[in-house]
Amino acid sequence: VARIFAGFSEQNTPRDRISVLFQIEIDDVSHSLKRPFASIREFSKIKDKDEILFSVGTIFHVVNVINEPGSNQDWYVKLKLVNDNEITEFQKELEQKFCTNCDLCSLGSVLIKIGDYDKAERYFHIILEHTTRNQAIIPRVFTYLGIIYNNKGSYQ
Template identity: 40%
Template sequence: MKRPFASIKHLSQFPEEEEEILFSVGSVFRILDVNDRRATKGHWFVKMMMVENDDDLNELRSQLNQQYSRYGNFCDLGSALIGMSDYDRAERYFQMLLEYTPESKASFGLIPNFLGIIYANRGDYQKAFEFQERALKFRTQESSIQYNQHHIANTYVHLGAVYHHLGQLDLALKHLLIAVELRSPTTSLAFAYNEIAITYRDKDNNRLALDYFLKALDIDENVLKRDKYHPELATTYNNIGEICSHLCAYDDASNYWTHALEIRLKGIVATHTDLAAIYHNLGVTYLETKRFYKSIRNVHESLRNR
């Protein structure tokens, strides 16, 4: 047994009322059932099972290791902070690394790249552009090009995204397509495809937008196969539904939006605004296909979630 446990009932202040168990640090439990017994017993009843060797859990550990332990250096902590949307601490951390890390280190280029990501997530696209440009300049130095090939591709992806937010769609496409040609890492490639799709959508080229959204979805479904309620999947389904609607493929649109809605309802990350938007889209689509009852029901849900 990797995580032993023992009864400490004899040490409890309430030995007759509580069956206290001391579990090892790091013990993991799977929640089997949650029952509200407040009306009769005055408490909630949660049934759990200790998990040690579990395929789903091992897959999740592997996925988290790949996501937050892929750099093998101090950048992993900052990457995790960004993943938690803790941008203030992430910024302070990477600014500290920027100050104390010598440019002779091969990993130095990661630092301005991450700072660019932080500023982009905050909506400060000019500052994001400056740091991504700095990262690209470092990574394209002749002595380190071969070593940094996938990092260069990743930087082109984020530069393309920044150009898109700055309204420079042609430059956005140029940088994103370079990233694809350089064979970005899988997760960056999905992000690149998604950004290319959004850029084509904003250029009113819905056919190409759909092609690239589907490419992004194919990668996302494989990478996130153990997490079918991941919010990124909901976003991609929603985007594809929007494009299908523009192309008057209303049945396809409603199918993708239904998938997006299921993820938003069952996942752990959803807002009323997210739900309202999807319900609204479904309501309009059902109206176009003359399914009036479904249209009214979804519009009502949209208003209820605003």
């Protein structure tokens, strides 16, 4: 039913459109979920459809993306529901990798680390425009601007 609903292998599918079928894996639902989900099969007009409603903010991990053999327009995307512990671990990993103090300077710091100096410079100038001069963040912003100018070779 899902393949038909997704439009797989339809002869009249426009070339600029593709069909995507999502397969969602949900491990051990006994752990606590901050974003619950529920079957809405009983509310569907088509009883063969097994529909699941996910809460806003539910996060999935993309396991793989596979093109249907013999078709350029039919795709399968396998997703896995991410549990709260995995989200917490991922957030910790991001904080360790990209920022020691996640605050207003964090985005600029990430932009510097990925080498996007122009965006980082614009971002720090926006911070300067929108903060009062007595805030403790100002010296850090100027330090980051110095790092940017040094990396760009702009010593004026």
